[in-house]
Amino acid sequence: MCENIVNYNAPSGYGYISVNEKCGNTNAYGNTLVCNDCQYDPTAKDHRANAKADRESYSYAGYGEL
Numbered sequence: 001m002c003e004n005i006v007n008y009n010a011p012s013g014y015g016y017i018s019v020n021e022k023c024g025n026t027n028a029y030g031n032t033l034v035c036n037d038c039q040y041d042p043t044a045k046d047h048r049a050n051a052k053a054d055r056e057s058y059s060y061a062g063y064g065e066l
């Protein structure tokens with residue numbers, strides 16, 4: 001992940017609004033936003049996998065979802 005801003009359309013009322021979120025944030029659909037740079041960068045996926053592993057180790061330790 002990086003500091004790039006990802007633009008996407010989120011549902012709002014009867015239509016959609018244009019939203020700018022930082023790369024790596026979760027969008028309105030619960031998906032991780034990835035900028036074009038990271039999308040084709042294998043190391044970005046590694047970062048995601050590490051973050052997931054961190055969350056799993058937390059839940060195993062009884063801390064639950066942070």
Ligand SMILES: [Zn+2]
Pocket residue numbers: 001002003004023024034035036037038039
């Ligand atoms: Zn990025």
